[in-house]
Amino acid sequence: MGIEEKLPSGILLTSVEKLVNWTRKTSTWGATFGLACCAIEMMAAGAPHYDLGRWGMEVFRASPRQADLMIVAGRVSQKMAPVLRQIYDQMAEPRWVLSMGVCASSGGMFNNYAIVQGVDHVVPVDMYLPGCPPRPEMLIDAILKLREKIMQEPLGANGRKMLEARQARGDVPAVAPGAMPSSYRSDAAKRAEWTQAVKEGREEQLRIEKWMQEQRHLQAGGRW
């Protein structure tokens, strides 16, 4: 039985917002991005026992241009952070990020210089999934919750209203495109560098490059 059997004959009324969100939530494809042990659970979620194929998601895309969901499965090392950001930048809009496990979400037990203490320092996160490791059922639950969130996303005039209300509250995400970091505002040369990077559309790369350069272990020639 196909979907046409469920549809009433006659006219179907809905809003463009609901229709677009429905198509977006039912067509999410994951980017291949396993970083550590959590990735094994992510792979299990795609395998026949848990079968992400029930939501059309069992094939993780090797090309970021064909993916709209990045599942960060595992700890993010300082060296991997710019790579992760580059893959995120290569994914087409709209795109979402799911931080899988405590390591990706907060560094977890790896409270040290080598691990980024939360992937939200590098990319904006839409859904955090706790656990070490989270089981495949938990990942599927997080994906379903993210789908609900996508379904409620305001678009067009509603989306603009939401952004204006956020800006009025001063609630601008630290990683918003074009948002100048505070360390740049206080320095004229860095301000100019940032403005130039915004013009060239590479401000996020500049942010990450500078952040990496400031790490003492990289200043010493990139050795750990």
Ligand code: SF4
């Ligand atoms: S949360 Fe646990 S399972 Fe996941 S990457 Fe960290 S240590 Fe590994």
